[in-house]
């Protein structure tokens with residue numbers, strides 16, 4: 001039996017050290033090697049006693065999912081396709097901005113929820129990702145970005161101008177419903193926050209949910225991080241239709257859960273994501289209904305222009321409709337932003353992550369062999 005160290009948060013690591021007959025601090029040392037230095041070869045972990053390294057070699061491993069492909073969009077967005085088993089891939093997206101670098105992490109292969117506007121939903125549900133497969137996305141992103149920074153640095157005569165090129169923020173907004181894979185996601189969140197691993201602040205780790213009310217309550221107690229909720233509709237009739245989990249947890253219950261969550265959350269507001277679907281939910285009267293919702297919970301709105309995919313049956317709202325909608329919310333005293341679409345030339349935008357394994361010949365676990373494909377606007381992908 002061989003255990004994968006990427007599956008263990010601090011608590012699990014303590015128990016594992018006991019099983020190995022080692023002192024607790026060895027677990028912290030190992031976490032630093034694995035997560036901060038990205039080391040997977042026990043022989044290289046020089047401050048760990050040789051006898052323990054031998055035990056690790058025999059009974060443990062550090063294995064992130066193999067990387068199948070890396071794409072870089074003209075706006076600097078990166079997309080990685082990771083192998084999670086026969087014919088399956090999950091996608092992770094890195095979005096560089098001026099002052100931060102945000103990694104969008106997937107939690108499941110496919111998704112069991114049937115939101116009508118989402119391409120991941122079209123695939124149906126395949127399986128939950130393990131903690132190693134979730135944290136492995138951050139592990140890989142750090143490796144690839146530091147590899148790139150080193151390369152750019154040397155090309156520029158050693159000048160490193162790459163501050164936005166590290167993962168400073170994580171959003172659980174990739175494929176899947178994170179709260180439907182609760183245990184594995186929480187272990188991965190704890191690693192993101194752990195000073196011996198990635199050391200991100202709770203405010204910089206955001207979990208997005210379609211509104212699984214009981215799991216929101218659990219998360220508040222187990223590992224409160226910033227919360228985003230995929231609201232997408234301003235009344236139950238509409239939400240029942242486009243976010244069908246609403247039939248189980250209608251808006252009133254969802255808002256109550258948000259308020260309970262805010263008691264312990266690192267931020268004092270919930271972000272409501274609201275997709276802009278032409279002629280469906282984008283009229284001023286919908287915005288006015290949202291103002292009523294906003295009276296019941298401290299929130300910010302993030303309007304997401306719909307990102308099309310084949311046979312979706314929806315269109316993106318016009319720029320004018322989005323701005324009008326935004327203005328109604330803003331004039332009603334709400335904080336509202338319109339999400340910039342990033343990485344659309346590599347299908348890396350929200351709701352477009354499909355994770356198909358397009359070309360298995362690219363399969364490799366060896367960093368030096370990963371093929372990076374750079375895209376520029378107007379170029380076709382395939």
Ligand code: SAH
Nearest residue numbers: 118173176177208209210230306307350351
């Ligand atoms: N299941 C979670 C995590 C997914 S997050 C959730 O529902 O929140 C991905 C975000 O992108 C969600 O707000 C989702 O509703 C939104 N989204 C899905 N499909 C989209 C599309 N085609 N265009 C724009 N946003 C989309």
